[in-house]
Amino acid sequence: MDLLGKLGGELVGVLGTLWTIFPFLVGYVLVILGTLAIWRGVRRFLRPKHDFGSLKTVTFGDESSVTSNTAASVISIALIFLAWGAFTGSRLLPGFLHVPGPFVGQTEFTYAIKTPDGTTADATVTVLVYPAGAPADDPAVEAGTGIARNDSVAIQEYRSSLLRAQDNDQVTKDDGAEIVGVDGKAIAPGDSVRLGWGRVALTPKGTLNIEPSKGWQMEPIWLPAPEAVWARFIEISKEGYRNSTLAEHLGYSLFRVIVGFVLGAIIGIPLGYAMGLSDWFRGWFDPIVEFMRPVPPLALIPLVIIWAGIGETGKIILLFLAALWIMAIGARSGVSGVRISKVHAAYSLGASKWQIMRHVIIPNSLPEIFTAARVAMGVCWGTVVAAELVAAEKGAGMMIMVASKFQSTDIVLMGIILIGLIGFGIDLLMRWAERVLVPWKGKG
């Protein structure tokens, strides 16, 4: 019951966070619908088409009339990059497209103190907010005359600073003076005053906390600008990262996937055939395969590390295991899926068992095997990255894991994009191979 309570608490927390995202989701949907309306308007002015699809009057509920709209895809991708650039202050975008950035530059505000005998006095604080790349000293200011003396502070963008403004005053805090106003507005300890360029708060102990506005843009440590990621990509592909070139990192990951997958297929396909053709083999391996299939390959990482270490052998064993069961099950269902009339036809045409295997069962199972291979390659690619996150000396996963420890978000992003592109490329390649090698898929 205790656990349930805890989980309930977690759920409330998660839902609370999600709720804050909700307005953004609604906004995004509105953007999608808005562009749709605009696109409809634009299309009216283009030359109208009279193909079969455009002449349909019933399209809602007709799945065949829903083909992917290229314009929507282009806008969708463009919008992602636009948002990325706008929220990072990318130089690739004209300035007016940027969301407000952090305050940078020099400004000032006054604070008022009240001494124990009731006199009040003002002083000016000069605030210099400098960009992250160009540190600056506190600007020099005249201390001025009077009970309260002027102060200055330099703050890096996105940061805040505490200022003990009273320390240089004639009557200090120790003497009983206290700050009672900021820029003409009354302030008490714990309160804050919002100014045009940021916020000034008075801590309970009487120190000023100066927070220049952070704007809407993301700090590079959270999200670097697209050009920064690109520059990092160029840099790393030239100079490498952690003693290995980029090609080596990606090449090692691909090498592991391909070797693991090929080994898995070499063992898995005959295993699947044996399971599809012999009751003894099916009985023997069914419990093993049915148990191993739902075990996520990632769960095997600790065991593989214990048994085989973090070298290539361990990774390839892991990927072999990831591919093995998928290929075995694919080959098995490919064999079981052969229409009995095809086998009967082949027998009554005089084929021997071996000829039936060679000319009927194997070609008939190829489409299923290709489907399994596509799934297995995807799973292997995901598994290798995860395995490299845990422990590796080279590899795409290792690269982004190390980069995240050094807070090099640009490398992490670059790595994620490359991993995604390679995974997508693998899938395209498998689909192409399928089209070329098994054109009869789904035509039986």
Add this chain to the structure above:
Amino acid sequence: MTGLTIDHLSMRFDLPNGQAVQALKDVSLDLKAGELMSVLGPSGCGKTTLLNIVAGFLAPTDGKVILNGKTVRGPGAERGMVFQQGALFEWMSVRENVGFGPSMKGMNKAKKKEIVDHLLDVVGLRDFKEKAVYELSGGMQQRVALARCLANDPDVILMDEPLGALDALTREKMQGLVLKLWKETGKTIILITHSVEEALLLGERLVVMAPRPGRIHREYNLPFAEMGVNKDLREVKKHPDFAKTREEILSMIWDMEEEIMGRTEKA
């Protein structure tokens, strides 16, 4: 001794729930070489079981099938089979499908090509030689299936509703083709069908089977197949005897169906 003898064939399937189904009971038939026999009956009468036993895909629980003096013990190239659909190899071209039997025998290429080309001419698919079978229409696919079966030069051709999945017009054309091939090749043919008309048109002999247990109900010797060889099939259908026999058989099958329904309702 040539010809096909089906000798007191019985077939019983034991069901997992302990009951048994008598699919065939004491079925005996004699076919002379070159005879064309059609088999008709309501669903569940054991037509396909009978054909599968003759083809050697099933072993009967009793009785035997003798072809040219030899008892059938399994499938063999001397008994070719044409299925309703889906038995072509879609990973092979039309030519490779038709040449499958000769290839399995290891026939030399020149001779195989001669046979394949000849048969594709006969079934009218000369121009579709290199096409994939899934690119052909249903009727064309059945022509390929017929040609593939003939390429092996079997003694007996077993047809399991070969035209069942075709549209009416194609079906009529194919019926003509089947008669033509029968006459030209002189093969013994057993043809299973659901269509009374088709059974009459194509059956030199016609066997009507009855269900539960599957048995031979009635046998006819018919003149229509012979007529159809040199005549338009539509002319044959206008023959007064044709209509009469059709009505007779239809009501026979109708009665069987009613009987089954009645029995099921009581049970």
